[in-house]
Amino acid sequence: MRFASLGSGSEGNALVVERGRTRLMVDCGFGLADACRRLARLAVVPDELSAILVTHEHGDHLGGVARLALKYGLPVWLSHGTLSQWQVERLPQVEIFDSHSLFAIEELQVQPYPVPHDAREPAQFVFSDGARRLGLLTDAGSVTAHMVDMLSGLDALVLECNHDAGMLAGGPYPPFLKQRVGGAYGHLENGQAEDLLKRVDQSRLQHVAAAHLSATNNTPELACAALARALGCAQDWVATARQDSGLSWRSIQ
Secondary structure, three states, X not given: OEEEEEEOOOOOOEEEEEEOOEEEEEOOOOOHHHHHHHHHHOOOOHHHOOEEEOOOOOHHHHXXXXXXXXXXXXXXXXXXXXXXXXXXXXXXXXXXOOOOOOEEEOOXXXXXXXXXXXXXXXXXXXXXXXXXXXEEEOOOOOOOHHHHHHOOOOOEEEEEOOEOHHHHHHOOOOHHHHXXXXXXXXXXXXXXXXXXXXXXXXXXXXXXXXXXXXXXXXXXXXXXXXXXXXXXXXXXXOEEOEOOOEEEEEEOO
């Protein structure tokens, strides 16, 4: 089982999770040509994707999904709330998931879970091949007990470190946007991500990657330092999923 990021941040997000011949893409916030270029960088052929899963309806996650799905005949899995907010005329195949119910796509099990974010019915995911578990958490403004339970005992975690509180407060965003980003339904701050990581069972973790970093209100060094404190590890052990280059393949043993 392995995973890689095509890119992560406010300009577009996509993650690929692979087990055997099963390749799932989570979100696609990139245009068709850009998404295909980024997939090629990972040696992934678009029509070999098994499905696209959507976390929520914001453009940096959903913007490229329809074109990619239509071009390559890919099924799209999403919540009913996300679908209700999506102005799309047609898709090759739509599958609705419940945010509390496990489902399977070929060789991978997918457990969605709800998160507090300013979208209609946002969800994040834990993926499993029966032996190993990968957790994804971005686009959440606060941490719930259920989120801690879902992300405990993982083998790998992709975790939002969107902003540094001091940089956001002193930065150029207008007040309403600062309130939105830093609010309970916005995005996780470095300290919140650090606290979450301290609360989960870390005993199996092989990989931790900081994701969805703000280009204006954060730096990779600050994000990785926060997660390294929680893990008690060297800062360079923590990976970063970047906006331009994403994150190369990470294998879960």
